[in-house]
Amino acid sequence: MPGLLSSIQRYDMSTGIPKAVWTALYANAARANLVLPHAEKVFGHQKFTPKIVSTEQLWLVYSKPGTSEIQFVLSCTEGPLGKYPLYIIPTVPAQDLTPELLKSSMEALCSALLSESGLTRARVFSVFSIEKVTEAFVREWEEVAKINRIEEPYYSAIFSVCTASTLVRQQRPPRPSGDVVxxxxxxxxxxxDQVALLCCDFAATSPPFILTDEKAREEARLLIANRQLWVLEMQKRNGNPEIATIVAVTRKSEGVATITKVYTPEKWRGNGGAERLVRHVCIELLEKYKQIVLYVGVDNCAKVVYDRVGFQGLSEGSSSSERWLEMGFDENKVELGHW
Structure with missing residues (x-):
């Protein structure tokens, strides 16, 4: 294949993604949950409503110079609701992410982005990857693109996995309450209608990626049409049922499903609804998938909920803990997309 021995290979809608890259993504399917399911939808490998028609789909693959050993896959893609952040997926173990490798690879990826016809610097509004990868990319992008980072990270998260062997099926007894579950x-x-309101409220907790009422309704319709959303209803005595918690699973590939949204409005917090629904969703998904993955903010008190369900690596200092980081760039110089 032309360019196989160069450090950067470029793929888009017209070229397709070659077998070697698909193989690398599938071999790292849990980490690649940000890239692989979307690529499958783009190329019709999995059903999605509506079909993704945007042609603004770009993948850059960094291989060890002089070899065909893939070490990073960068995606610069667009979904049905807008452009995604840059996602960078390492395909090497975390301990192999040396300063030398990070500098050479991020220099090559930034250079390739700047050389990309039709891609403006404003397109790179944020980047999400393993912490040290994000930091290395941001340093290089600031230098070559002349756009400064926003000092406060958009998202600092722990990557966590639940499997059939770690899942805790036993439900804690509910707190005494007059509410009906x-x-x-x-x-x-x-x-x-209810889901759209909750999607809007959830997005409001993650600035700057807020949703208009119209976009929230569009997201709700997509989630429901693609059977990607579970709900838990509760009701006060003599009241009408209300959706008390939602759990969305929007990224699935062979063997791996990703929980991408968990939200309980303030009115219903403290009732154990999130734990109950997350556990229910995991039990269902583990009938088909080997791993359920999610990202949870390092300061998010929901970590204790996921820990009780059976997600691993949530404790600080845990050997299985993997930190991921999203950094944004000067919002006066970029065009924000959709997370």
């Missing part, structure tokens, strides 16, 4: 279920079309 209904059975968890997949969201249905009649839930669009």
């Amino acid at each position: 209904l059975e968890p279920r997949l969201a249905a079309e009649q839930d669009v």
Whole structure:
């Protein structure tokens, strides 16, 4: 294949993604949950409604110079609701991410981005990867693109995995309450209004990626149409049922499913709803998938919920803990997309 021995290989809608890159992504499917499921949807490898029609899909692959050994896959892509951040997936163990490798690889990736026809510097509004990869990319991008970072990270998270062997099936006894808890279920079309409100409220907790009412409704419809959202309803005595918690699973590939949204409005917090619904979703997903992955903010008190369900590596200093970081760039010089 032309360019196989160069450090950077470039792929888009017209070229497709070659077998070697698919193989590298599948071999790292949990880490690659940000890139692999979207690529499958783009190329029709999995069903998604509606079909993704945007042609602004770019993948840059960094290989060890002089070899075909893939070490990083960078995606600069667009989904149905807008442009995604840059995602950079390392395909080497974390301990192999030496300063030398990070500097040479990020220099090459930044140079390739700047050389990309039709891609403006404003497109790079943020980058998300393993902490040290993000930091290395940001240093290089600031230098070559002349756009400064925003000092406060958009997202500092722990990458966590739950499997059939770690899942804790036992439900804690609910707190004494007069509220009635209904059975968890997949969201249905009649839930669009409530789900849209919760999607909007959830996004408001993650600035700058907030949603307009229209975008929130569009997201709710997509989640429901693609059977990607579960809900838990509760009701006060003599009241009507309300959606008390939502759990979205929007990225799936062979063997791996990713929980991408968990939200309980303030009115229903403290009732154990999130734990109950996350556990229910994990039990269902583990019938088909070997791993359930999620990112949880390092300061998010929900870590204790995921820990009780069976997600691993959530304790600071844990040997299995992997820190991921999203850094943004000067919002006066970039065009924000959608997370």
